[in-house]
Amino acid sequence: MKRFSWDEMMNRYPAFFAIILLVVALIINFILQPNMFARDTLNSNMRVFLPMILLAAGQAIVILGGGIDISVGGIVSIVNTILATQVGLNGSPEKMWTFVLVSLGAGILAGAINGFFIAFLRLQPIITTYATSFLYVGFALFILPNPGGGIPAEIANVYRNTTPLGLPLAFYVIAVVLLIWMYIRSTRFGNYLYAVGGNAEAAYETAVPVTWVLFSTYVVSGFMAALAGIAITMLSGSGNAEIGVPMTLTSITAVVIGGTALSGGIGGVAGPVVGAITLGIIQNIISFSRIDTWWETFVKASIIVVALAAPGVINLLRRKKV
Amino acid sequence: MQRKPLFTILALIMVVSMVLAACGTPATPTTETQATQPPQTGQQPTQPPVESKGPPFTIGISNPFISSEYRTQMIASLIEINKEYMAKGLTTELVIESADTDVAGQIQQLQNLMAKGVDAILVNPSDVNGLNATLQEAVSKGIIVISVDQELNVPGVYNVGIDQKEWAKTSAKWLAEKLGGKGSIVLIEGFPGHPANVARMEGVDEVLSQYPDIKVLAKDTGKWDEATGQQVMSNFLAAYPNLDGYWTQDGMAIGALQAVIAANPAKFPVGVGEGRCQFLKLWEEVLKDRPDFETIAVANPPGVSPTGLRIAVNMLLGKQVDKSKLGGVNGLSFVIPVPIIVTKDNLQQGLEICKDKPDAYLLDGIMTDQEVLNTFFLK
Numbered sequence: 073m074k075r076f077s078w079d080e081m082m083n084r085y086p087a088f089f090a091i092i093l094l095v096v097a098l099i100i101n102f103i104l105q106p107n108m109f110a111r112d113t114l115n116s117n118m119r120v121f122l123p124m125i126l127l128a129a130g131q132a133i134v135i136l137g138g139g140i141d142i143s144v145g146g147i148v149s150i151v152n153t154i155l156a157t158q159v160g161l162n163g164s165p166e167k168m169w170t171f172v173l174v175s176l177g178a179g180i181l182a183g184a185i186n187g188f189f190i191a192f193l194r195l196q197p198i199i200t201t202y203a204t205s206f207l208y209v210g211f212a213l214f215i216l217p218n219p220g221g222g223i224p225a226e227i228a229n230v231y232r233n234t235t236p237l238g239l240p241l242a243f244y245v246i247a248v249v250l251l252i253w254m255y256i257r258s259t260r261f262g263n264y265l266y267a268v269g270g271n272a273e274a275a276y277e278t279a280v281p282v283t284w285v286l287f288s289t290y291v292v293s294g295f296m297a298a299l300a301g302i303a304i305t306m307l308s309g310s311g312n313a314e315i316g317v318p319m320t321l322t323s324i325t326a327v328v329i330g331g332t333a334l335s336g337g338i339g340g341v342a343g344p345v346v347g348a349i350t351l352g353i354i355q356n357i358i359s360f361s362r363i364d365t366w367w368e369t370f371v372k373a374s375i376i377v378v379a380l381a382a383p384g385v386i387n388l389l390r391r392k393k394v
Numbered sequence: 395m396q397r398k399p400l401f402t403i404l405a406l407i408m409v410v411s412m413v414l415a416a417c418g419t420p421a422t423p424t425t426e427t428q429a430t431q432p433p434q435t436g437q438q439p440t441q442p443p444v445e446s447k448g449p450p451f452t453i454g455i456s457n458p459f460i461s462s463e464y465r466t467q468m469i470a471s472l473i474e475i476n477k478e479y480m481a482k483g484l485t486t487e488l489v490i491e492s493a494d495t496d497v498a499g500q501i502q503q504l505q506n507l508m509a510k511g512v513d514a515i516l517v518n519p520s521d522v523n524g525l526n527a528t529l530q531e532a533v534s535k536g537i538i539v540i541s542v543d544q545e546l547n548v549p550g551v552y553n554v555g556i557d558q559k560e561w562a563k564t565s566a567k568w569l570a571e572k573l574g575g576k577g578s579i580v581l582i583e584g585f586p587g588h589p590a591n592v593a594r595m596e597g598v599d600e601v602l603s604q605y606p607d608i609k610v611l612a613k614d615t616g617k618w619d620e621a622t623g624q625q626v627m628s629n630f631l632a633a634y635p636n637l638d639g640y641w642t643q644d645g646m647a648i649g650a651l652q653a654v655i656a657a658n659p660a661k662f663p664v665g666v667g668e669g670r671c672q673f674l675k676l677w678e679e680v681l682k683d684r685p686d687f688e689t690i691a692v693a694n695p696p697g698v699s700p701t702g703l704r705i706a707v708n709m710l711l712g713k714q715v716d717k718s719k720l721g722g723v724n725g726l727s728f729v730i731p732v733p734i735i736v737t738k739d740n741l742q743q744g745l746e747i748c749k750d751k752p753d754a755y756l757l758d759g760i761m762t763d764q765e766v767l768n769t770f771f772l773k
Binding site (some may be wrong): 105107108113116117120123124217218219220221222225228229232304307308309310311312315317318319352355356358359360362365368369373 | 460469489490491492493494496497498499501503505506509510521522523524525526527584586587589592698703
């Protein structure tokens with residue numbers, strides 16, 4: 073039997089620290105809010121976290137491939153406005169399904185536009201997606217200039233209140249996302265993804281189709297952003313072209329807290345999923361700890377900074393010891 | 395290689411949730427901070443149902459935007475007014491959820507307030523429809539929900555605020571009359587599409603349609619931001635140096651006036667101002683050089699929220715609302731009168747109020763408990 077090695081755990085399992093963080097956050101939240109695991113509370117929390125979980129999973133794929141996608145919030149907005157204007161408050165379930173498919177198509181298309189610029193034209197990901205983010209939010213504003221519209225309350229309630237076997241819908245979605253990721257990870261594409269993110273030139277030399285791999289990461293991210301857009305539309309039941317804008321930076325924070333390096337090639341999808349949940353739990357902790365109103369933003373930001381810095385600090389201390 | 399942690403996570407999530415789901419649905423009541431309160435969920439059958447609960451009541455606040463003096467003053471005066479009721483043993487400390495956040499974040503705020511078992515929620519909504527389902531859930535739990543500052547159309551949700559349209563009409567009418575019913579003006583509006591801005595601009599259009607000799611040369615958005623307002627006004631002054639007047643609204647009026655001062659035209663246009671101390675002081679400065687300068691400040695009081703708190707407390711005490719006094723889209727709106735309008739005649743009175751207040755202070759008005767009872771409740 074090998075002794076437990078912190079370094080090995082950190083290196084082999086990038087989600088390791090994220091899980092520790094989540095468990096700590098869960099324990100603190102549970103102490104402050106003893107009914108947090110009651111079915112209703114758990115479900116109401118998870119349905120709020122799910123859009124960010126989906127968004128972070130997509131963002132993780134792009135970041136693993138060495139890029140970054142700042143346009144995800146814009147894609148969320150497009151999907152939200154499509155559903156809110158086309159389905160309407162009195163729409164039928166069939167209409168909803170139709171436009172869910174249209175939305176997914178729109179997400180894939182938006183991702184493909186990003187991918188085309190970045191993979192084929194070799195433009196900088198951060199600038200490209202920053203620019204397209206305005207393109208997408210602008211398009212969403214064009215679809216729905218004033219907040220309004222929505223989807224039927226019954227359909228929104230399916231999202232809000234479905235708890236098969238007493239577990240929130242979000243758990244099943246997370247399980248499906250992780251299972252698909254596990255499968256992808258085991259395919260050749262999975263290996264290519266890490267190769268491209270780690271060192272694109274070396275990958276190219278070894279005949280990895282770098283361009284196509286890069287392109288596909290943005291398509292996946294667009295698709296996941298569309299799913300996030302569908303989820304948040306079902307959560308809020310209404311349309312607002314600005315809805316996705318604040319979500320972009322949070323998705324990147326979730327990825328980093330989840331142990332996936334912005335440099336690319338290191339990490340996975342499970343960590344970012346855990347990171348997105350942790351960010352939500354942190355908000356709960358702030359809310360239940362009854363800190364003074366004027367300090368809320370400061371305390372929340374401090375916790376996130378500490379969470380981001382912790383793995384680095386631990387590594388630094390360990391290096392000094394040796 | 396990568397598989398192990400994934401299984402770990404899956405297993406962790408499943409195990410944790412199953413164990414806890416098995417613990418039974420309404421686990422422990424969330425009253426750790428309000429030990430005197432009966433729990434909201436019926437775990438202890440001896441407790442009376444929510445409706446017949448007696449004081450002290452717990453009131454929750456949900457505010458998704460903190461970067462404005464309006465919101466700061468709103469929260470501060472809510473805390474202040476609540477102390478009155480706390481001293482009488484009618485309420486406990488307010489449960490305040492206030493941070494810059496998005497729709498999902500405000501839904502989380504509201505859910506947390508429900509989980510904390512509050513008796514009433516005052517919400518300043520970030521989105522006109524996005525919170526509907528969540529607010530209805532709160533109403534169905536027997537919580538009194540009041541939307542302050544922003545009117546919502548949700549069954550069971552009360553609104554407390556000024557009439558935005560009337561508010562804008564007051565200053566628009568004043569402007570039209572000061573101009574003698576003729577002249578050329580420009581309009582600077584807030585966020586296009588924001589419900590308050592839409593209502594206000596409707597009011598302005600309504601007033602101006604009665605004055606066919608007033609020409610609107612241009613209209614642009616100042617985004618409720620001082621700097622943007624200044625920039626837009628500068629552009630207007632450059633394009634139309636002989637402007638007779640301008641209409642704008644709070645947040646941007648200081649910027650607009652500063653643009654006028656900077657451009658220093660031969661004749662200052664008649665402009666609409668705002669009920670902020672900084673504006674009144676600037677106004678006083680301008681009058682020293684230009685004694686015939688005309689402007690108006692109609693207060694947009696953050697005090698509607700503490701007035702809403704008073705309404706909530708009285709409703710919780712079981713007093714009956716006089717439904718005939720309510721208005722609005724769904725007949726559930728408490729319309730609060732504008733507390734003060736400052737013109738040249740009573741500028742000194744306004745400046746008197748501002749004497750010991752910071753520049754950012756907004757002219758305010760909070761109805762007293764007695765006024766609230768007389769105005770909105772059955773005797």
